[in-house]
Amino acid sequence: MGLGECLVGEAEKALVLQALERGQLFRYYGVGAGEPPAMVSTLEREFAGHVGSKFALAVTSGTAALEVALGALGIGPGDEVIVPVWSWISCFTAVVRMGARPVLAESDDSLNLDPAEIARLRTPRTKAVLVVHYQGVPADLDAILAAVHGTGVAVIEDCAESAGATYRGRAIGSIGAIGTFSFQARKIITSGEGGLVTTSDPRLYERTVRMSDVGQYRAFHEKLSPAAGQVFSGSNFRMGELAGAVALAQLRRLPALKLRLRAMRQRLMDGIQDLPGIRFRRIPDPAGDLGFETYLFLPSARHAARLREELAALGVNCTQHTGTYCHYARAYCQTGAAHAPGASPFAGLAPWPAPGYREQDFPRTRSLVERMVALPLGALYTEADVDHVAASLRAVWPGLEMETVGARLAGSASNP
Ligand SMILES: Cc1ncc(COP(=O)(O)O)c(C=O)c1O
CATH class of the missing domain: 3.40.640.10 (Type I PLP-dependent aspartate aminotransferase-like (Major domain))
Incomplete structure:
Protein backbone atom coordinates (compact mmCIF):
# COMPACT_ATOMS: atom_id res chain seq x y z
CA MET A 1 0.00 0.00 0.00
CA ARG A 252 -3.71 18.00 5.47
CA ARG A 253 -2.07 14.79 6.73
CA LEU A 254 1.24 15.49 4.99
CA PRO A 255 3.14 17.50 7.66
CA ALA A 256 2.46 14.90 10.38
CA LEU A 257 3.30 12.06 7.99
CA LYS A 258 6.63 13.65 7.13
CA LEU A 259 7.52 14.19 10.80
CA ARG A 260 6.73 10.58 11.59
CA LEU A 261 8.70 9.19 8.64
CA ARG A 262 11.74 11.28 9.44
CA ALA A 263 11.66 10.27 13.09
CA MET A 264 11.43 6.59 12.16
CA ARG A 265 14.21 6.94 9.61
CA GLN A 266 16.45 8.55 12.26
CA ARG A 267 15.71 5.64 14.57
CA LEU A 268 16.66 3.21 11.79
CA MET A 269 19.88 5.11 11.03
CA ASP A 270 20.83 5.14 14.71
CA GLY A 271 20.52 1.38 14.61
CA ILE A 272 22.60 0.68 11.51
CA GLN A 273 24.99 3.48 10.61
CA ASP A 274 27.95 2.02 12.50
CA LEU A 275 27.92 -1.22 10.47
CA PRO A 276 31.35 -1.71 8.92
CA GLY A 277 31.56 -0.72 5.26
CA ILE A 278 27.91 0.46 5.03
CA ARG A 279 27.28 2.96 2.18
CA PHE A 280 24.10 5.03 2.01
CA ARG A 281 22.41 6.90 -0.82
CA ARG A 282 23.70 10.49 -0.81
CA ILE A 283 21.05 12.98 0.27
CA PRO A 284 21.91 16.46 -1.08
CA ASP A 285 19.97 18.21 1.70
CA PRO A 286 19.45 15.88 4.67
CA ALA A 287 17.22 18.45 6.40
CA GLY A 288 14.42 18.12 3.86
CA ASP A 289 13.91 14.61 2.53
CA LEU A 290 10.99 12.40 3.52
CA GLY A 291 12.92 9.34 4.66
CA PHE A 292 10.49 6.58 3.72
CA GLU A 293 13.08 4.42 2.01
CA THR A 294 16.70 4.08 3.11
CA TYR A 295 18.98 3.04 0.27
CA LEU A 296 22.21 1.14 0.69
CA PHE A 297 24.77 0.48 -2.03
CA LEU A 298 26.42 -2.92 -1.88
CA PRO A 299 29.72 -3.77 -3.57
CA SER A 300 28.08 -5.90 -6.27
CA ALA A 301 24.72 -6.98 -7.66
CA ARG A 302 25.39 -10.37 -6.12
CA HIS A 303 25.83 -8.86 -2.64
CA ALA A 304 22.62 -6.84 -3.11
CA ALA A 305 20.61 -9.89 -4.20
CA ARG A 306 21.91 -11.88 -1.27
CA LEU A 307 21.10 -9.12 1.22
CA ARG A 308 17.56 -8.79 -0.16
CA GLU A 309 17.04 -12.52 0.11
CA GLU A 310 18.35 -12.76 3.65
CA LEU A 311 16.31 -9.78 4.82
CA ALA A 312 13.18 -11.19 3.17
CA ALA A 313 13.71 -14.42 5.11
CA LEU A 314 13.56 -12.32 8.31
CA GLY A 315 10.34 -10.63 7.18
CA VAL A 316 11.91 -7.39 5.87
CA ASN A 317 10.52 -6.64 2.46
CA CYS A 318 13.19 -4.77 0.55
CA THR A 319 12.29 -5.66 -3.00
CA GLN A 320 12.26 -2.67 -5.32
CA HIS A 321 9.00 -0.81 -4.56
CA THR A 322 8.64 1.81 -7.24
CA GLY A 323 8.49 -0.16 -10.46
CA THR A 324 11.20 2.16 -11.77
CA TYR A 325 13.62 0.73 -14.35
CA CYS A 326 16.21 2.36 -16.54
CA HIS A 327 14.31 3.51 -19.63
CA TYR A 328 16.54 1.53 -21.99
CA ALA A 329 15.18 -1.67 -20.38
CA ARG A 330 11.55 -0.87 -21.30
CA ALA A 331 9.72 -1.72 -24.51
CA TYR A 332 8.64 1.87 -25.29
CA CYS A 333 12.30 2.88 -25.40
CA GLN A 334 13.42 -0.22 -27.28
CA THR A 335 10.83 0.42 -30.03
CA GLY A 336 11.09 4.23 -29.96
CA ALA A 337 7.51 4.21 -31.28
CA ALA A 338 4.91 6.93 -30.72
CA HIS A 339 1.12 6.52 -31.07
CA ALA A 340 1.32 7.19 -34.82
CA PRO A 341 4.18 6.20 -37.11
CA GLY A 342 5.06 9.76 -38.08
CA ALA A 343 4.95 11.08 -34.51
CA SER A 344 8.07 9.48 -33.09
CA PRO A 345 10.72 12.03 -32.08
CA PHE A 346 13.36 9.39 -32.83
CA ALA A 347 12.78 9.27 -36.58
CA GLY A 348 16.12 9.85 -38.24
CA LEU A 349 18.10 8.22 -35.41
CA ALA A 350 18.74 4.95 -37.27
CA PRO A 351 19.62 2.27 -36.48
CA TRP A 352 17.42 2.19 -33.40
CA PRO A 353 18.07 2.03 -30.43
CA ALA A 354 20.60 4.75 -31.17
CA PRO A 355 23.50 5.69 -28.85
CA GLY A 356 22.02 7.33 -25.77
CA TYR A 357 19.15 4.82 -25.59
CA ARG A 358 21.07 1.58 -24.96
CA GLU A 359 22.16 -0.16 -21.79
CA GLN A 360 25.86 0.26 -22.56
CA ASP A 361 25.45 4.06 -22.63
CA PHE A 362 24.68 4.26 -18.88
CA PRO A 363 27.34 2.30 -16.99
CA ARG A 364 27.23 4.47 -13.86
CA THR A 365 23.47 4.37 -13.35
CA ARG A 366 23.31 0.68 -14.17
CA SER A 367 25.95 -0.09 -11.59
CA LEU A 368 24.20 1.99 -8.92
CA VAL A 369 20.76 0.47 -9.40
CA GLU A 370 22.07 -3.09 -9.62
CA ARG A 371 23.88 -2.68 -6.31
CA MET A 372 21.19 -0.94 -4.31
CA VAL A 373 18.88 -2.24 -1.60
CA ALA A 374 15.98 -0.15 -0.26
CA LEU A 375 15.06 -0.64 3.39
CA PRO A 376 11.35 0.16 3.72
CA LEU A 377 9.49 2.40 6.17
CA GLY A 378 5.69 2.42 6.09
CA ALA A 379 3.35 5.10 7.38
CA LEU A 380 2.05 2.68 10.00
CA TYR A 381 5.42 1.22 11.05
CA THR A 382 5.86 1.19 14.81
CA GLU A 383 9.12 1.71 16.66
CA ALA A 384 9.25 -2.08 17.07
CA ASP A 385 8.94 -2.56 13.28
CA VAL A 386 11.81 -0.16 12.68
CA ASP A 387 13.91 -1.87 15.33
CA HIS A 388 13.19 -5.18 13.63
CA VAL A 389 14.52 -3.83 10.30
CA ALA A 390 17.69 -2.57 12.03
CA ALA A 391 18.19 -5.78 13.99
CA SER A 392 17.67 -7.89 10.85
CA LEU A 393 20.27 -5.91 8.94
CA ARG A 394 22.72 -6.21 11.84
CA ALA A 395 22.10 -9.95 11.97
CA VAL A 396 22.85 -10.64 8.29
CA TRP A 397 25.58 -8.03 7.80
CA PRO A 398 28.58 -10.06 9.05
CA GLY A 399 27.72 -12.84 6.60
CA LEU A 400 28.21 -10.40 3.72
CA GLU A 401 31.84 -10.01 4.75
CA MET A 402 31.63 -6.26 4.34
CA GLU A 403 34.84 -5.62 6.26
CA THR A 404 36.99 -6.99 3.48
CA VAL A 405 34.81 -5.57 0.74
CA GLY A 406 34.61 -2.23 2.56
CA ALA A 407 38.40 -1.96 2.69
CA ARG A 408 38.55 -2.64 -1.03
CA LEU A 409 35.86 0.01 -1.72
CA ALA A 410 37.63 2.62 0.38
CA GLY A 411 40.33 2.70 -2.28
CA SER A 412 37.86 3.00 -5.16
CA ALA A 413 36.71 6.53 -6.05
CA SER A 414 34.01 5.29 -8.42
CA ASN A 415 31.86 3.81 -5.69
CA PRO A 416 29.51 5.84 -3.52
C1 LIG B 1 8.46 10.25 -10.94
C2 LIG B 1 7.06 10.02 -11.43
N1 LIG B 1 6.57 10.84 -12.38
C3 LIG B 1 5.32 10.70 -12.84
C4 LIG B 1 4.50 9.70 -12.38
C5 LIG B 1 3.16 9.55 -12.98
O1 LIG B 1 2.10 9.71 -12.07
P1 LIG B 1 0.71 9.04 -12.37
O2 LIG B 1 0.82 7.58 -12.09
O3 LIG B 1 -0.21 9.75 -11.41
O4 LIG B 1 0.34 9.32 -13.77
C6 LIG B 1 4.96 8.83 -11.38
C7 LIG B 1 4.17 7.77 -10.79
O5 LIG B 1 3.58 6.91 -11.22
C8 LIG B 1 6.29 8.98 -10.91
O6 LIG B 1 6.79 8.15 -10.00
Whole structure:
Protein backbone atom coordinates (compact mmCIF):
# COMPACT_ATOMS: atom_id res chain seq x y z
CA MET A 1 0.00 0.00 0.00
CA GLY A 2 1.08 3.58 -0.57
CA LEU A 3 1.97 5.82 2.38
CA GLY A 4 -1.13 8.02 2.19
CA GLU A 5 -3.36 5.13 1.20
CA CYS A 6 -2.66 3.43 4.56
CA LEU A 7 -4.02 6.50 6.32
CA VAL A 8 -7.32 6.91 4.44
CA GLY A 9 -9.98 7.28 7.12
CA GLU A 10 -12.50 9.62 8.70
CA ALA A 11 -11.09 12.86 7.29
CA GLU A 12 -11.31 11.59 3.71
CA LYS A 13 -14.80 10.18 4.31
CA ALA A 14 -16.04 13.47 5.75
CA LEU A 15 -14.86 15.54 2.78
CA VAL A 16 -16.17 13.05 0.19
CA LEU A 17 -19.52 13.09 1.95
CA GLN A 18 -19.49 16.89 1.95
CA ALA A 19 -18.84 16.88 -1.80
CA LEU A 20 -21.66 14.39 -2.38
CA GLU A 21 -24.06 16.40 -0.26
CA ARG A 22 -23.32 19.51 -2.30
CA GLY A 23 -24.35 17.48 -5.32
CA GLN A 24 -21.85 19.26 -7.56
CA LEU A 25 -19.20 16.86 -8.76
CA PHE A 26 -17.75 18.98 -11.54
CA ARG A 27 -15.36 21.56 -10.21
CA TYR A 28 -16.64 24.51 -12.21
CA TYR A 29 -20.41 24.16 -11.66
CA GLY A 30 -20.67 25.96 -8.36
CA VAL A 31 -23.69 26.21 -6.09
CA GLY A 32 -23.87 29.96 -5.80
CA ALA A 33 -22.68 33.24 -7.26
CA GLY A 34 -20.63 31.53 -9.94
CA GLU A 35 -18.26 30.07 -7.34
CA PRO A 36 -17.00 26.56 -7.92
CA PRO A 37 -17.62 24.01 -5.16
CA ALA A 38 -15.01 23.79 -2.50
CA MET A 39 -12.89 20.70 -2.94
CA VAL A 40 -10.62 21.12 -5.97
CA SER A 41 -10.28 24.87 -5.55
CA THR A 42 -9.49 24.49 -1.83
CA LEU A 43 -6.97 21.77 -2.61
CA GLU A 44 -5.28 24.12 -5.08
CA ARG A 45 -5.25 27.02 -2.64
CA GLU A 46 -3.88 24.95 0.25
CA PHE A 47 -1.37 23.11 -1.95
CA ALA A 48 0.02 26.38 -3.32
CA GLY A 49 0.32 27.64 0.28
CA HIS A 50 2.04 24.44 1.34
CA VAL A 51 4.57 24.57 -1.50
CA GLY A 52 4.99 28.34 -1.48
CA SER A 53 4.14 28.74 -5.15
CA LYS A 54 1.69 31.38 -6.41
CA PHE A 55 -0.48 28.91 -8.31
CA ALA A 56 -1.50 25.26 -8.19
CA LEU A 57 -3.68 23.48 -10.73
CA ALA A 58 -5.15 20.05 -9.94
CA VAL A 59 -5.30 17.54 -12.81
CA THR A 60 -6.15 13.88 -13.32
CA SER A 61 -2.72 12.25 -12.83
CA GLY A 62 0.99 12.85 -12.48
CA THR A 63 1.39 11.91 -16.13
CA ALA A 64 -1.21 14.50 -17.11
CA ALA A 65 0.66 17.00 -14.93
CA LEU A 66 3.86 16.29 -16.90
CA GLU A 67 2.12 16.76 -20.26
CA VAL A 68 0.50 19.95 -18.97
CA ALA A 69 3.86 21.26 -17.75
CA LEU A 70 5.62 20.46 -21.03
CA GLY A 71 2.79 22.01 -23.01
CA ALA A 72 2.78 25.10 -20.79
CA LEU A 73 6.46 25.56 -21.60
CA GLY A 74 5.60 25.29 -25.31
CA ILE A 75 7.63 22.11 -25.78
CA GLY A 76 6.88 20.09 -28.90
CA PRO A 77 8.35 18.58 -32.07
CA GLY A 78 12.01 19.44 -32.64
CA ASP A 79 12.65 20.09 -28.95
CA GLU A 80 14.69 18.04 -26.49
CA VAL A 81 14.17 17.45 -22.79
CA ILE A 82 16.90 16.01 -20.56
CA VAL A 83 15.45 13.16 -18.47
CA PRO A 84 17.22 10.88 -15.95
CA VAL A 85 17.55 7.37 -17.40
CA TRP A 86 16.47 6.06 -14.00
CA SER A 87 12.95 7.46 -13.67
CA TRP A 88 9.31 6.48 -14.00
CA ILE A 89 7.81 5.50 -17.39
CA SER A 90 5.90 8.77 -17.82
CA CYS A 91 9.04 10.86 -17.47
CA PHE A 92 9.98 9.47 -20.89
CA THR A 93 6.57 8.84 -22.46
CA ALA A 94 5.10 12.26 -21.60
CA VAL A 95 7.91 13.92 -23.55
CA VAL A 96 7.33 11.59 -26.52
CA ARG A 97 3.55 12.24 -26.33
CA MET A 98 4.26 15.95 -26.69
CA GLY A 99 6.33 15.18 -29.80
CA ALA A 100 9.65 16.14 -28.18
CA ARG A 101 12.70 13.95 -27.71
CA PRO A 102 13.71 12.72 -24.25
CA VAL A 103 17.51 12.80 -23.95
CA LEU A 104 18.60 10.36 -21.27
CA ALA A 105 21.04 11.32 -18.51
CA GLU A 106 22.99 9.33 -15.93
CA SER A 107 22.01 9.52 -12.29
CA ASP A 108 24.53 9.94 -9.49
CA ASP A 109 24.76 8.39 -6.03
CA SER A 110 21.77 10.44 -4.88
CA LEU A 111 19.80 8.32 -7.42
CA ASN A 112 18.74 11.61 -9.01
CA LEU A 113 19.94 13.32 -12.17
CA ASP A 114 23.67 13.98 -12.16
CA PRO A 115 23.90 17.79 -12.63
CA ALA A 116 27.12 17.38 -14.66
CA GLU A 117 25.07 15.61 -17.34
CA ILE A 118 23.33 18.85 -18.30
CA ALA A 119 26.46 20.37 -19.85
CA ARG A 120 27.26 17.08 -21.61
CA LEU A 121 23.79 16.64 -23.15
CA ARG A 122 22.59 20.17 -23.81
CA THR A 123 22.13 21.18 -27.46
CA PRO A 124 20.49 24.22 -29.07
CA ARG A 125 17.27 22.15 -29.10
CA THR A 126 17.23 21.54 -25.32
CA LYS A 127 14.18 23.29 -23.87
CA ALA A 128 13.95 21.76 -20.41
CA VAL A 129 15.51 19.49 -17.83
CA LEU A 130 13.07 17.16 -16.11
CA VAL A 131 14.38 16.84 -12.57
CA VAL A 132 12.84 13.80 -10.89
CA HIS A 133 13.02 13.83 -7.10
CA TYR A 134 13.28 10.08 -6.72
CA GLN A 135 11.56 8.40 -3.76
CA GLY A 136 11.50 11.15 -1.18
CA VAL A 137 14.91 12.72 -1.81
CA PRO A 138 15.14 16.07 -3.63
CA ALA A 139 17.77 16.30 -6.34
CA ASP A 140 20.74 18.64 -6.03
CA LEU A 141 18.83 21.68 -7.28
CA ASP A 142 21.55 24.27 -6.60
CA ALA A 143 23.91 22.47 -8.98
CA ILE A 144 21.13 21.88 -11.53
CA LEU A 145 20.02 25.52 -11.49
CA ALA A 146 23.66 26.60 -11.85
CA ALA A 147 24.02 24.28 -14.86
CA VAL A 148 21.04 25.84 -16.69
CA HIS A 149 21.75 29.41 -15.60
CA GLY A 150 21.74 31.77 -18.59
CA THR A 151 20.90 29.01 -21.09
CA GLY A 152 17.13 29.54 -21.33
CA VAL A 153 16.61 25.89 -20.40
CA ALA A 154 13.65 25.49 -18.00
CA VAL A 155 13.71 23.24 -14.95
CA ILE A 156 10.62 21.07 -14.50
CA GLU A 157 10.51 19.45 -11.05
CA ASP A 158 8.76 16.08 -11.06
CA CYS A 159 7.74 15.78 -7.41
CA ALA A 160 5.47 12.74 -7.90
CA GLU A 161 7.48 10.61 -5.47
CA SER A 162 8.44 13.32 -3.00
CA ALA A 163 5.47 15.57 -2.09
CA GLY A 164 6.28 17.42 1.11
CA ALA A 165 10.06 17.30 0.73
CA THR A 166 12.15 20.46 0.90
CA TYR A 167 15.50 21.50 -0.50
CA ARG A 168 17.52 24.08 1.45
CA GLY A 169 14.39 25.25 3.24
CA ARG A 170 12.11 25.58 0.20
CA ALA A 171 9.43 23.09 -0.78
CA ILE A 172 10.16 21.19 -3.97
CA GLY A 173 7.82 22.19 -6.77
CA SER A 174 8.50 25.87 -6.05
CA ILE A 175 12.15 26.02 -7.11
CA GLY A 176 12.13 25.26 -10.86
CA ALA A 177 9.89 26.98 -13.41
CA ILE A 178 7.13 24.45 -12.85
CA GLY A 179 6.46 21.47 -10.58
CA THR A 180 4.37 18.34 -11.06
CA PHE A 181 2.84 15.98 -8.47
CA SER A 182 0.96 12.67 -8.53
CA PHE A 183 -1.77 11.43 -6.21
CA GLN A 184 -1.81 7.91 -7.63
CA ALA A 185 -2.38 5.20 -5.01
CA ARG A 186 1.30 4.40 -4.34
CA LYS A 187 2.34 8.00 -3.80
CA ILE A 188 2.99 9.92 -0.55
CA ILE A 189 -0.57 11.28 -0.56
CA THR A 190 -3.29 9.94 -2.80
CA SER A 191 -6.73 10.29 -4.29
CA GLY A 192 -6.46 6.95 -6.13
CA GLU A 193 -5.58 8.84 -9.30
CA GLY A 194 -4.80 12.53 -9.50
CA GLY A 195 -2.06 15.06 -10.03
CA LEU A 196 -1.20 18.72 -9.70
CA VAL A 197 0.98 21.39 -11.28
CA THR A 198 2.62 24.27 -9.39
CA THR A 199 4.16 27.46 -10.72
CA SER A 200 4.61 31.07 -9.68
CA ASP A 201 4.65 32.38 -13.26
CA PRO A 202 1.23 33.78 -14.29
CA ARG A 203 1.99 33.15 -17.98
CA LEU A 204 2.77 29.50 -17.30
CA TYR A 205 -0.27 29.20 -15.03
CA GLU A 206 -2.58 30.40 -17.77
CA ARG A 207 -1.05 27.90 -20.17
CA THR A 208 -1.36 25.01 -17.67
CA VAL A 209 -5.06 25.81 -17.33
CA ARG A 210 -5.50 25.92 -21.12
CA MET A 211 -3.58 22.65 -21.53
CA SER A 212 -5.87 20.94 -19.01
CA ASP A 213 -9.24 22.46 -19.97
CA VAL A 214 -9.41 22.11 -23.78
CA GLY A 215 -7.86 25.52 -24.26
CA GLN A 216 -10.30 27.39 -22.02
CA TYR A 217 -9.52 29.86 -19.26
CA ARG A 218 -12.59 30.32 -17.10
CA ALA A 219 -13.74 33.15 -14.85
CA PHE A 220 -12.45 31.27 -11.80
CA HIS A 221 -8.87 31.48 -13.11
CA GLU A 222 -9.33 35.01 -14.49
CA LYS A 223 -9.91 36.12 -10.90
CA LEU A 224 -6.64 34.55 -9.79
CA SER A 225 -4.65 35.87 -12.72
CA PRO A 226 -6.06 37.73 -15.73
CA ALA A 227 -5.62 36.04 -19.11
CA ALA A 228 -2.89 37.55 -21.24
CA GLY A 229 -1.90 34.67 -23.53
CA GLN A 230 -3.11 33.04 -26.69
CA VAL A 231 -5.92 30.48 -26.89
CA PHE A 232 -4.67 27.10 -28.17
CA SER A 233 -5.94 23.52 -28.36
CA GLY A 234 -5.58 21.77 -25.04
CA SER A 235 -6.77 18.45 -23.66
CA ASN A 236 -9.08 17.62 -20.74
CA PHE A 237 -7.19 16.76 -17.56
CA ARG A 238 -9.59 18.45 -15.09
CA MET A 239 -9.83 16.96 -11.61
CA GLY A 240 -13.32 16.17 -10.28
CA GLU A 241 -14.67 17.05 -6.83
CA LEU A 242 -14.55 13.53 -5.36
CA ALA A 243 -10.86 13.09 -6.11
CA GLY A 244 -10.33 16.67 -4.91
CA ALA A 245 -11.99 15.84 -1.57
CA VAL A 246 -9.71 12.86 -0.94
CA ALA A 247 -6.56 14.69 -2.07
CA LEU A 248 -7.43 17.65 0.20
CA ALA A 249 -7.85 15.43 3.27
CA GLN A 250 -4.57 13.72 2.43
CA LEU A 251 -2.70 17.01 1.94
CA ARG A 252 -3.71 18.00 5.47
CA ARG A 253 -2.07 14.79 6.73
CA LEU A 254 1.24 15.49 4.99
CA PRO A 255 3.14 17.50 7.66
CA ALA A 256 2.46 14.90 10.38
CA LEU A 257 3.30 12.06 7.99
CA LYS A 258 6.63 13.65 7.13
CA LEU A 259 7.52 14.19 10.80
CA ARG A 260 6.73 10.58 11.59
CA LEU A 261 8.70 9.19 8.64
CA ARG A 262 11.74 11.28 9.44
CA ALA A 263 11.66 10.27 13.09
CA MET A 264 11.43 6.59 12.16
CA ARG A 265 14.21 6.94 9.61
CA GLN A 266 16.45 8.55 12.26
CA ARG A 267 15.71 5.64 14.57
CA LEU A 268 16.66 3.21 11.79
CA MET A 269 19.88 5.11 11.03
CA ASP A 270 20.83 5.14 14.71
CA GLY A 271 20.52 1.38 14.61
CA ILE A 272 22.60 0.68 11.51
CA GLN A 273 24.99 3.48 10.61
CA ASP A 274 27.95 2.02 12.50
CA LEU A 275 27.92 -1.22 10.47
CA PRO A 276 31.35 -1.71 8.92
CA GLY A 277 31.56 -0.72 5.26
CA ILE A 278 27.91 0.46 5.03
CA ARG A 279 27.28 2.96 2.18
CA PHE A 280 24.10 5.03 2.01
CA ARG A 281 22.41 6.90 -0.82
CA ARG A 282 23.70 10.49 -0.81
CA ILE A 283 21.05 12.98 0.27
CA PRO A 284 21.91 16.46 -1.08
CA ASP A 285 19.97 18.21 1.70
CA PRO A 286 19.45 15.88 4.67
CA ALA A 287 17.22 18.45 6.40
CA GLY A 288 14.42 18.12 3.86
CA ASP A 289 13.91 14.61 2.53
CA LEU A 290 10.99 12.40 3.52
CA GLY A 291 12.92 9.34 4.66
CA PHE A 292 10.49 6.58 3.72
CA GLU A 293 13.08 4.42 2.01
CA THR A 294 16.70 4.08 3.11
CA TYR A 295 18.98 3.04 0.27
CA LEU A 296 22.21 1.14 0.69
CA PHE A 297 24.77 0.48 -2.03
CA LEU A 298 26.42 -2.92 -1.88
CA PRO A 299 29.72 -3.77 -3.57
CA SER A 300 28.08 -5.90 -6.27
CA ALA A 301 24.72 -6.98 -7.66
CA ARG A 302 25.39 -10.37 -6.12
CA HIS A 303 25.83 -8.86 -2.64
CA ALA A 304 22.62 -6.84 -3.11
CA ALA A 305 20.61 -9.89 -4.20
CA ARG A 306 21.91 -11.88 -1.27
CA LEU A 307 21.10 -9.12 1.22
CA ARG A 308 17.56 -8.79 -0.16
CA GLU A 309 17.04 -12.52 0.11
CA GLU A 310 18.35 -12.76 3.65
CA LEU A 311 16.31 -9.78 4.82
CA ALA A 312 13.18 -11.19 3.17
CA ALA A 313 13.71 -14.42 5.11
CA LEU A 314 13.56 -12.32 8.31
CA GLY A 315 10.34 -10.63 7.18
CA VAL A 316 11.91 -7.39 5.87
CA ASN A 317 10.52 -6.64 2.46
CA CYS A 318 13.19 -4.77 0.55
CA THR A 319 12.29 -5.66 -3.00
CA GLN A 320 12.26 -2.67 -5.32
CA HIS A 321 9.00 -0.81 -4.56
CA THR A 322 8.64 1.81 -7.24
CA GLY A 323 8.49 -0.16 -10.46
CA THR A 324 11.20 2.16 -11.77
CA TYR A 325 13.62 0.73 -14.35
CA CYS A 326 16.21 2.36 -16.54
CA HIS A 327 14.31 3.51 -19.63
CA TYR A 328 16.54 1.53 -21.99
CA ALA A 329 15.18 -1.67 -20.38
CA ARG A 330 11.55 -0.87 -21.30
CA ALA A 331 9.72 -1.72 -24.51
CA TYR A 332 8.64 1.87 -25.29
CA CYS A 333 12.30 2.88 -25.40
CA GLN A 334 13.42 -0.22 -27.28
CA THR A 335 10.83 0.42 -30.03
CA GLY A 336 11.09 4.23 -29.96
CA ALA A 337 7.51 4.21 -31.28
CA ALA A 338 4.91 6.93 -30.72
CA HIS A 339 1.12 6.52 -31.07
CA ALA A 340 1.32 7.19 -34.82
CA PRO A 341 4.18 6.20 -37.11
CA GLY A 342 5.06 9.76 -38.08
CA ALA A 343 4.95 11.08 -34.51
CA SER A 344 8.07 9.48 -33.09
CA PRO A 345 10.72 12.03 -32.08
CA PHE A 346 13.36 9.39 -32.83
CA ALA A 347 12.78 9.27 -36.58
CA GLY A 348 16.12 9.85 -38.24
CA LEU A 349 18.10 8.22 -35.41
CA ALA A 350 18.74 4.95 -37.27
CA PRO A 351 19.62 2.27 -36.48
CA TRP A 352 17.42 2.19 -33.40
CA PRO A 353 18.07 2.03 -30.43
CA ALA A 354 20.60 4.75 -31.17
CA PRO A 355 23.50 5.69 -28.85
CA GLY A 356 22.02 7.33 -25.77
CA TYR A 357 19.15 4.82 -25.59
CA ARG A 358 21.07 1.58 -24.96
CA GLU A 359 22.16 -0.16 -21.79
CA GLN A 360 25.86 0.26 -22.56
CA ASP A 361 25.45 4.06 -22.63
CA PHE A 362 24.68 4.26 -18.88
CA PRO A 363 27.34 2.30 -16.99
CA ARG A 364 27.23 4.47 -13.86
CA THR A 365 23.47 4.37 -13.35
CA ARG A 366 23.31 0.68 -14.17
CA SER A 367 25.95 -0.09 -11.59
CA LEU A 368 24.20 1.99 -8.92
CA VAL A 369 20.76 0.47 -9.40
CA GLU A 370 22.07 -3.09 -9.62
CA ARG A 371 23.88 -2.68 -6.31
CA MET A 372 21.19 -0.94 -4.31
CA VAL A 373 18.88 -2.24 -1.60
CA ALA A 374 15.98 -0.15 -0.26
CA LEU A 375 15.06 -0.64 3.39
CA PRO A 376 11.35 0.16 3.72
CA LEU A 377 9.49 2.40 6.17
CA GLY A 378 5.69 2.42 6.09
CA ALA A 379 3.35 5.10 7.38
CA LEU A 380 2.05 2.68 10.00
CA TYR A 381 5.42 1.22 11.05
CA THR A 382 5.86 1.19 14.81
CA GLU A 383 9.12 1.71 16.66
CA ALA A 384 9.25 -2.08 17.07
CA ASP A 385 8.94 -2.56 13.28
CA VAL A 386 11.81 -0.16 12.68
CA ASP A 387 13.91 -1.87 15.33
CA HIS A 388 13.19 -5.18 13.63
CA VAL A 389 14.52 -3.83 10.30
CA ALA A 390 17.69 -2.57 12.03
CA ALA A 391 18.19 -5.78 13.99
CA SER A 392 17.67 -7.89 10.85
CA LEU A 393 20.27 -5.91 8.94
CA ARG A 394 22.72 -6.21 11.84
CA ALA A 395 22.10 -9.95 11.97
CA VAL A 396 22.85 -10.64 8.29
CA TRP A 397 25.58 -8.03 7.80
CA PRO A 398 28.58 -10.06 9.05
CA GLY A 399 27.72 -12.84 6.60
CA LEU A 400 28.21 -10.40 3.72
CA GLU A 401 31.84 -10.01 4.75
CA MET A 402 31.63 -6.26 4.34
CA GLU A 403 34.84 -5.62 6.26
CA THR A 404 36.99 -6.99 3.48
CA VAL A 405 34.81 -5.57 0.74
CA GLY A 406 34.61 -2.23 2.56
CA ALA A 407 38.40 -1.96 2.69
CA ARG A 408 38.55 -2.64 -1.03
CA LEU A 409 35.86 0.01 -1.72
CA ALA A 410 37.63 2.62 0.38
CA GLY A 411 40.33 2.70 -2.28
CA SER A 412 37.86 3.00 -5.16
CA ALA A 413 36.71 6.53 -6.05
CA SER A 414 34.01 5.29 -8.42
CA ASN A 415 31.86 3.81 -5.69
CA PRO A 416 29.51 5.84 -3.52
C1 LIG B 1 8.46 10.25 -10.94
C2 LIG B 1 7.06 10.02 -11.43
N1 LIG B 1 6.57 10.84 -12.38
C3 LIG B 1 5.32 10.70 -12.84
C4 LIG B 1 4.50 9.70 -12.38
C5 LIG B 1 3.16 9.55 -12.98
O1 LIG B 1 2.10 9.71 -12.07
P1 LIG B 1 0.71 9.04 -12.37
O2 LIG B 1 0.82 7.58 -12.09
O3 LIG B 1 -0.21 9.75 -11.41
O4 LIG B 1 0.34 9.32 -13.77
C6 LIG B 1 4.96 8.83 -11.38
C7 LIG B 1 4.17 7.77 -10.79
O5 LIG B 1 3.58 6.91 -11.22
C8 LIG B 1 6.29 8.98 -10.91
O6 LIG B 1 6.79 8.15 -10.00
